[in-house]
Amino acid sequence: MIISVASGKGGTGKTTVAVALAKSISYCQFIDYDVEAPNADLFLKPDIKHINNITIKQPYFLTGLGKSFKACSDFCHYNAVAAIDNKVIFFSELCHGCGGCILVGPEGSVRERDIKIGEIRKGFCPPGINFLMGDLQPGSMRTTAIQNELEKNIDHDNHVIIDCPPGNSCSMVMAVRSSDFCILVTEPTPFGLNDLIISIDVLKNLKIPFGVIVNRFGIGNDEVFKYCRSNNIKILLKIPNDIEIAKYYSQGLSLIDFDSLWKNKFVCIIDEIEKEVSVK
Ligand code: SF4
Numbered sequence: 001m002i003i004s005v006a007s008g009k010g011g012t013g014k015t016t017v018a019v020a021l022a023k024s025i026s027y028c029q030f031i032d033y034d035v036e037a038p039n040a041d042l043f044l045k046p047d048i049k050h051i052n053n054i055t056i057k058q059p060y061f062l063t064g065l066g067k068s069f070k071a072c073s074d075f076c077h078y079n080a081v082a083a084i085d086n087k088v089i090f091f092s093e094l095c096h097g098c099g100g101c102i103l104v105g106p107e108g109s110v111r112e113r114d115i116k117i118g119e120i121r122k123g124f125c126p127p128g129i130n131f132l133m134g135d136l137q138p139g140s141m142r143t144t145a146i147q148n149e150l151e152k153n154i155d156h157d158n159h160v161i162i163d164c165p166p167g168n169s170c171s172m173v174m175a176v177r178s179s180d181f182c183i184l185v186t187e188p189t190p191f192g193l194n195d196l197i198i199s200i201d202v203l204k205n206l207k208i209p210f211g212v213i214v215n216r217f218g219i220g221n222d223e224v225f226k227y228c229r230s231n232n233i234k235i236l237l238k239i240p241n242d243i244e245i246a247k248y249y250s251q252g253l254s255l256i257d258f259d260s261l262w263k264n265k266f267v268c269i270i271d272e273i274e275k276e277v278s279v280k
Pocket residue numbers: 058059075076077078079080081094095096097098099100101102
């Protein structure tokens with residue numbers, strides 16, 4: 001069973017929940033899909049055993065041969081190539097590595113090379129969490145290319161917890177799309193509700209069942225609760241706005257380390273999700 005943990009609004013406690021779930025199951029695969037800012041390793045403290053570089057192909061242009069690269073510039077839908085006479089300006093960050101300019105450009109004058117866009121790191125957290133994370137190279141915009149590599153490594157025979165990137169864009173969709181169930185973490189504020197409603201729309205479109213965990217319960221107002229009640233959306237858990245929990249977080253400790261009673265709560269949530277998923 002694959003459970004993703006997502007939130008429309010950043011900073012609501014997604015990683016807190018994902019780490020607590022993984023530590024409650026104890027034997028699972030944990031994947032940090034937030035490749036632009038991965039941080040679950042700070043809490044799970046995996047022993048990293050393998051680091052794989054992720055590369056993409058990008059063109060380079062041999063401009064000393066007096067050839068025109070106008071065909072490359074005309075072809076590139078991403079505007080990654082600007083050609084004036086036999087001069088070329090290449091915008092590496094816009095290039096999607098489709099290889100088209102090599103096919104249409106002057107023969108032998110456009111070549112390809114590997115460019116590193118990030119890393120996949122694999123490790124282990126005792127007693128039984130197989131840890132996987134993607135880390136995008138600073139400056140690179142190929143988020144989903146790294147996430148594609150993570151997707152190839154999903155262990156479908158195991159429980160899998162996916163810590164998603166914040167927001168509701170492509171990278172969030174990539175992270176939740178393999179999941180059997182998605183936990184949406186929100187906070188009881190107007191921003192929290194606004195972004196929760198967008199996330200719910202995304203999951204409904206993807207036909208992924210979901211439930212809600214409200215973090216920082218006690219701040220804001222009760223609009224999130226009213227919305228969930230009137231739309232028949234299950235609230236799986238409320239986590240109080242507690243300075244002691246925040247102190248644990250700031251030291252790289254999880255909810256389970258804060259109070260072992262949380263473990264029972266998360267085990268109950270997993271049981272509940274398992275029942276719901278098996279019925280479908
Ligand atoms: S490889 Fe594709 S995206 Fe990159 S510059 Fe060439 S045509 Fe444009």
